[in-house]
Amino acid sequence: MVRALIVAAAVVVGACAEHPRVTGAALSVLGAYAAEPVTLDVAAVYLTIRNNTGEADTLVGVETPIAAMANLHRMVGPSGAPQMRDVSGAEIPAHGQLQLRPGGLHLMLMNLVTLPHAGDTVDLSLEFRHAGTIAVRVPVLSYLEVGERAAVGSGQEQQ
Numbered sequence: 001m002v003r004a005l006i007v008a009a010a011v012v013v014g015a016c017a018e019h020p021r022v023t024g025a026a027l028s029v030l031g032a033y034a035a036e037p038v039t040l041d042v043a044a045v046y047l048t049i050r051n052n053t054g055e056a057d058t059l060v061g062v063e064t065p066i067a068a069m070a071n072l073h074r075m076v077g078p079s080g081a082p083q084m085r086d087v088s089g090a091e092i093p094a095h096g097q098l099q100l101r102p103g104g105l106h107l108m109l110m111n112l113v114t115l116p117h118a119g120d121t122v123d124l125s126l127e128f129r130h131a132g133t134i135a136v137r138v139p140v141l142s143y144l145e146v147g148e149r150a151a152v153g154s155g156q157e158q159q
């Protein structure tokens with residue numbers, strides 16, 4: 001019930017399906033996508049958060065109606081045997097950005113209540129220390145589409 005109210009109260013602005021963009025006063029969420037999960041165990045979500053203010057903010061939590069649990073995760077360890085660890089928060093620097101991407105920070109949705117498929121969308125509530133809650137509608141991409149998106153993302157990083 002609480003989750004549903006939070007999602008309804010937040011403002012969602014979708015610019016277009018290919019490059020979903022959510023803009024609050026202080027933070028913008030760009031290029032969000034979920035990788036189509038194979039099982040109900042886990043689904044990973046990647047996105048970029050841009051800080052439009054001169055004050056650093058921190059991503060402290062995530063909720064979604066489609067999963068019993070959702071956490072911020074980081075990949076650690078050697079590339080041949082990567083492991084995931086919970087992260088209590090991730091900073092978005094003043095006038096900077098935080099990238100969640102394959103192989104790094106990501107949002108992990110666990111114990112899914114429904115299995116989303118490519119073409120579906122997943123609603124998330126991102127919780128920030130200063131900016132409060134921002135609702136994001138995240139498109140679910142196929143394995144192939146995720147690979148293409150990751151290639152584009154690594155190109156953008158070099159700007």
Ligand code: CU
Nearest residue numbers: 073084106108
């Ligand atoms: Cu994870």
